[in-house]
Amino acid sequence: MSKKSDNKAVSTKSNAPEFTKDEDLYAYREMLLIRRFEEKAGQMYGMGLIGGFCHLYIGQEAVVTGVHMASKKGDASITGYRDHGHMLIVGLDPKAVMAELTGRAGGLSKGKGGSMHMFSNEERFYGGNGIVGAQVSLGTGLAFAAKYRGEDNVSLTYFGDGASNQGQVYESFNMAKLWSLPVIYIIENNKYAMGTSLERAASTTDLSQRGASFGIPGEQVDGMDVRMVREASERAIKHAREGKGPYILEMQTYRYRGHSMSDPAKYRSKDEVQSMRTERDPIEQVKTRILDKGWATEDELKAIDKDIRAIVSEAADFATNDPEPDVSELYTEITV
Amino acid sequence: MARMTMIEAIRDAMDVKMGQDEDVVVFGEDVGYFGGVFRCTHGLQAKYGKERCFDAPINESAIVGAGIGMATYGKRPCIEIQFADYVLPAYDQIVSEAARMRHRSNGEFTCPMVVRMPTGGGIFGGQTHSQSPEAIFTHVSGLKTVIPSNPYDAKGLLIAAIEDDDPVIFLEPKRLYNGPFDGHHELAVTPWSKHEKGEVPEGHYTVPIGKAQIVREGSDVTILAYGTMVFVAEAAAREQGIDAEVIDLRSLLPLDLETIQKSVEKTGRCVVVHEATLTSGFGAELAALVQQHCFYSLEAPVKRVAGWDTPYPHAQEWDYFPGPKRVGAALKATLEAK
Numbered sequence: 001m002s003k004k005s006d007n008k009a010v011s012t013k014s015n016a017p018e019f020t021k022d023e024d025l026y027a028y029r030e031m032l033l034i035r036r037f038e039e040k041a042g043q044m045y046g047m048g049l050i051g052g053f054c055h056l057y058i059g060q061e062a063v064v065t066g067v068h069m070a071s072k073k074g075d076a077s078i079t080g081y082r083d084h085g086h087m088l089i090v091g092l093d094p095k096a097v098m099a100e101l102t103g104r105a106g107g108l109s110k111g112k113g114g115s116m117h118m119f120s121n122e123e124r125f126y127g128g129n130g131i132v133g134a135q136v137s138l139g140t141g142l143a144f145a146a147k148y149r150g151e152d153n154v155s156l157t158y159f160g161d162g163a164s165n166q167g168q169v170y171e172s173f174n175m176a177k178l179w180s181l182p183v184i185y186i187i188e189n190n191k192y193a194m195g196t197s198l199e200r201a202a203s204t205t206d207l208s209q210r211g212a213s214f215g216i217p218g219e220q221v222d223g224m225d226v227r228m229v230r231e232a233s234e235r236a237i238k239h240a241r242e243g244k245g246p247y248i249l250e251m252q253t254y255r256y257r258g259h260s261m262s263d264p265a266k267y268r269s270k271d272e273v274q275s276m277r278t279e280r281d282p283i284e285q286v287k288t289r290i291l292d293k294g295w296a297t298e299d300e301l302k303a304i305d306k307d308i309r310a311i312v313s314e315a316a317d318f319a320t321n322d323p324e325p326d327v328s329e330l331y332t333e334i335t336v
Numbered sequence: 337m338a339r340m341t342m343i344e345a346i347r348d349a350m351d352v353k354m355g356q357d358e359d360v361v362v363f364g365e366d367v368g369y370f371g372g373v374f375r376c377t378h379g380l381q382a383k384y385g386k387e388r389c390f391d392a393p394i395n396e397s398a399i400v401g402a403g404i405g406m407a408t409y410g411k412r413p414c415i416e417i418q419f420a421d422y423v424l425p426a427y428d429q430i431v432s433e434a435a436r437m438r439h440r441s442n443g444e445f446t447c448p449m450v451v452r453m454p455t456g457g458g459i460f461g462g463q464t465h466s467q468s469p470e471a472i473f474t475h476v477s478g479l480k481t482v483i484p485s486n487p488y489d490a491k492g493l494l495i496a497a498i499e500d501d502d503p504v505i506f507l508e509p510k511r512l513y514n515g516p517f518d519g520h521h522e523l524a525v526t527p528w529s530k531h532e533k534g535e536v537p538e539g540h541y542t543v544p545i546g547k548a549q550i551v552r553e554g555s556d557v558t559i560l561a562y563g564t565m566v567f568v569a570e571a572a573a574r575e576q577g578i579d580a581e582v583i584d585l586r587s588l589l590p591l592d593l594e595t596i597q598k599s600v601e602k603t604g605r606c607v608v609v610h611e612a613t614l615t616s617g618f619g620a621e622l623a624a625l626v627q628q629h630c631f632y633s634l635e636a637p638v639k640r641v642a643g644w645d646t647p648y649p650h651a652q653e654w655d656y657f658p659g660p661k662r663v664g665a666a667l668k669a670t671l672e673a674k
Contacts (some may be wrong), residue, residue: 051460052459052460052461052462052465052650053460053461053462053465100650103650103651103652104651107651109650111649111650111651111652112647112649112650112651113462113463113650114462114463114650114651115462116462116464117462117463117650130421130462130463130464130465131421131422131424131464132394132422133394162393162394163394165393165394165395166394166395166425167395167397167398167425168425193365193393193394194365194366194370194373194418195366195369195370195373196365196366196369196370196391196393200368200369200391201391201392201393201394202393263373267369267370324651324652325651325652327652327655329651329652330644330646330649330652330655330656331644331646334645334646336645
C-alpha cells in the first residue's frame with residue numbers, strides 16, 4: 001500500500017490528479033486565507049497582542065485543505081496545538097479564532113483556551129489540544145462513537161511526526177484496528193518535533209508504516225501538493241467509511257516558521273527553509289497552475305488576495321478591540 | 337563570585353556532576369542537539385558527547401521508565417521533562433516504579449534518578465504550560481520533591497539531588513529562570529546578574545535536601561512559600577509594611593518542620609502561599625502540620641493563598657496568579673484576626 005514520495009522532488013508530478021478550475025481556485029483561496037491569517041497572527045504576537053504560545057501553520061496549508069476537500073460535512077476532526085488552519089478550513093469565523101489568540105470575550109472559547117484550545121460542535125471540530133499526541137486516542141474515540149451510532153462519519157485525527165512516537169498512539173492503533181473504527185490518522189510530518197529532527201527521534205522514518213504490525217494500511221503523501229493530499233485522503237476516507245477500519249496518511253510537509261513564536265529554529269539551515277519555499281510552496285504551486293491554464297489572471301488573483309487580506313484585517317481589528325472576558329468568567333464552566 | 341541566571345546555575349550543576357561522575361547522564365526532549373527549550377542543557381552534548389547528553393523522542397513515559405532502568409542498574413540519570421505539565425504520562429512510572437524501588441526490593445535496588453521540570457506560571461502559557469503539580473509528587477511515599485527559588489540554591493540542590501541515591505523531583509520555577517519575579521508583571525524583572533542571589537560559587541557544593549531557609553526575618557507572621565512565591569511573599573510584606581518572617585521551604589519532602597515550627601511559635605500566625613490550585617494543594621499539608629505542631633502558639637487560623645480552583649487560564653492570568661496584592665490582603669486579615 002505504501003507509496004514512496006521523494007522528499008526532494010518538485011511536486012508537479014505527471015501522476016498528480018488534475019483539479020478542475022473551481023477546485024484549484026478553492027484550494028488557492030483557502031490556503032491563502034490560512035497563510036495570511038497566520039502571518040497576521042505572527043505580527044500580532046510580535047506586537048504583544050498575543051502572548052504565550054503560538055504555533056503557526058505556514059507551509060503546511062495543503063494538508064488540511066486537501067483533506068477537507070475529500071471529507072464531508074459531519075466528519076469529525078481533531079488535532080494538536082498547531083491548529084489555526086484546521087479551524088479555518090472547516091469554516092470557523094476568523095474573527096473568533098483570532099480573538100481566542102488574543103484572549104478576548106469574543107474568542108471561540110471565550111478566552112479560556114487560547115491558541116491551542118478551540119472547539120466547535122457545529123463543525124465537529126474537537127480541538128486544538130496542547131499535549132503532544134493526546135488527541136490521537138480522543139480521535140479514536142470519536143470514530144468509535146460515530147460507528148456506534150451507525151453514522152457514516154469518519155474521524156480525521158491529525159498529529160505530528162513528534163507525536164507519532166508517543167506510546168498512546170500505538171495503543172490507539174491497536175484498538176482502532178481491533179474494533180475496525182472509521183478513523184484516518186493523518187500524520188503531518190513537518191520533519192521537526194520542536195527542535196529535534198525526525199532522524200534524531202525515530203528509529204524508522206517511514207511513518208506511514210507505523211501501523212503495519214496492527215494491519216493498518218498507510219501511505220506517504222506529498223503534503224505540499226494539495227492534489228496529492230486530496231487524492232490520498234479520498235482513498236483513505238472511502239476505506240474508513242466503507243467499514244474497512246483505520247488508515248494512516250503520512251503527509252510529508254514542512255513548517256516555514258519555528259515550532260512556536262519563541263523558537264528561532266537554529267536547528268536547521270536557512271537554505272533548507274528557502275528551498276522549500278521557492279521550490280515546493282503549496283500556494284505557489286496552485287497559483288502557477290491557475291495562471292498557466294488561464295483560469296485567472298494575475299489581477300484576478302490579486303483581487304482574491306486583497307479580499308482575503310480584508311477578512312484577516314477585520315479579524316485582527318476585532319481581536320484587538322474586543323473586550324477581555326469579565327473576571328467572573330474564570331469560574332464559569334467549572335463544576336467543582 | 338560569578339553571577340549566573342538560574343538556567344546557567346542548573347547547567348553548571350549538571351556540568352560539575354558530569355565532570356565528576358561518568359555515570360551521570362542527561363537526556364530528554366530537545367536537550368541534546370538543541371540544548372533544551374529553556375537552554376538548561378546548552379553545550380553539554382558538545383562537551384560530554386552524545387552518549388552522555390542526548391535527545392529522546394516525545395515519550396515521557398518511556399523516558400522516565402528507561403531512566404529508572406538505568407538508575408537501578410547503577411547510572412545516575414538526570415532527566416528533563418520539558419514542562420511539568422507534560423509529566424503526566426510518566427506519572428505511573430514515577431509512582432509505581434521509581435518511588436517504590438527501594439522499599440519493595442528491601443533495599444536491594446535504589447533509583448538514583450533526578451527528574452527536572454520547569455514549573456509554574458507567569459509566562460502566558462495557559463493550561464498546559466503553567467501548572468504547579470508539586471502536590472501530586474509530595475503525595476507519594478518514596479519521592480523527594482525540591483524547588484529552588486534562586487541560582488545559588490538551584491545549583492546546590494541539583495548537585496545534592498544527583499548525588500542522592502533515591503529519586504528526586506526537581507521543580508524549576510520557570511518565571512524565575514532569568515530574575516526574581518515578584519508578581520509585579522507590569523514591571524521589568526531585575527536580572528540575576530544584578531541580584532545578590534545570582535552569586536554562584538564555582539565547582540562543587542551542595543544545598544542539603546530537607547533544609548528550609550529564612551529569607552526575611554520578622555516577628556508578626558510567618559509566611560511559608562516556595563519557588564516564585566518566595567519573592568511575591570517578600571514583596572507583599574514589604575509593601576504592606578508588615579513584619580513578616582518569610583521561609584523559603586526549598587524542599588517540600590522531606591520538609592524542614594523544625595524551622596517552620598520555631599518560626600510559627602515565635603510569630604503566632606501563619607500564611608501559606610503557593611501558585612498551585614488550593615484544594616488538596618501542598619498548602620493543605622502545611623496548614624495541617626502547623627495546626628498539629630503549633631496549635632497552642634497560634635493566635636489566628638492558618639490562611640492559605642493559592643491559585644483559584646480552575647484550570648490555569650489563558651486570558652486573565654494576573655487575576656489567577658496569587659500576586660502581592662492577594663498575599664498582602666491575606667497577611668492583613670491574619671494579623672487582624674483574633
